[in-house]
Amino acid sequence: MFTGIITAVGRIAEVKDLGSSSAYGKQLLITTPAGYLDDVALGDSIAINGACMTATGIDASAGSFAIDISAESLARTSGLAQPGPVNLEKALRAHDRLGGHIVSGHVDGIGTVSQFEPVGESWLLRIVAPQELAKYLVYKGSITVNGVSLTVNQVEDLEEGCAIHINLIPHTVQNTALHALAKGDHVNLEIDTIARYVERMLSLESGARVGFKPAV
Numbered sequence: 001m002f003t004g005i006i007t008a009v010g011r012i013a014e015v016k017d018l019g020s021s022s023a024y025g026k027q028l029l030i031t032t033p034a035g036y037l038d039d040v041a042l043g044d045s046i047a048i049n050g051a052c053m054t055a056t057g058i059d060a061s062a063g064s065f066a067i068d069i070s071a072e073s074l075a076r077t078s079g080l081a082q083p084g085p086v087n088l089e090k091a092l093r094a095h096d097r098l099g100g101h102i103v104s105g106h107v108d109g110i111g112t113v114s115q116f117e118p119v120g121e122s123w124l125l126r127i128v129a130p131q132e133l134a135k136y137l138v139y140k141g142s143i144t145v146n147g148v149s150l151t152v153n154q155v156e157d158l159e160e161g162c163a164i165h166i167n168l169i170p171h172t173v174q175n176t177a178l179h180a181l182a183k184g185d186h187v188n189l190e191i192d193t194i195a196r197y198v199e200r201m202l203s204l205e206s207g208a209r210v211g212f213k214p215a216v
Contacts, residue, residue, distance in 0.1 A: 004149020
């Protein structure tokens, strides 16, 4: 479990194939700021650009750790198959502050950046999300973009999907890997967890029971 508050910007330094075909995943070596891994142990969860991964190797003195990412995860995420900057967040502890919102680290879809430019002192980030996520995106609602907890300022329903507008303050731009985004880039999106439960409850009340079979 995470909060969407980025604790460090790391970098995918190496990408190695785990097999000889696309059916195999990859092993990533990720570098971190000095001291970041001092309280991390093998098997700990770390969100990388919003995707929850398991630390399979740690070299705290070198400031690096390794993860194995499956072909399935690679197919459902973006930005985890090539070197470059990534947002990092360690798993939430029971006594930690919930500074963002409840984030599971499970990517729901991949969005496309259609606009990223300065507006006044801040930055406007416009993302076109897949149509299937549209029902979960609301004005002033929460969305996780590459692991960062953000607030939706505007929603546009389009034929090709759903566009959301997000205002990024300078602190967010400077302290996350979002500053490297450009028009056309793909980003990992996770919807608000509460929205999932609301949809499920409403669907059951309306009788639209997915996978339900009446008793004989």
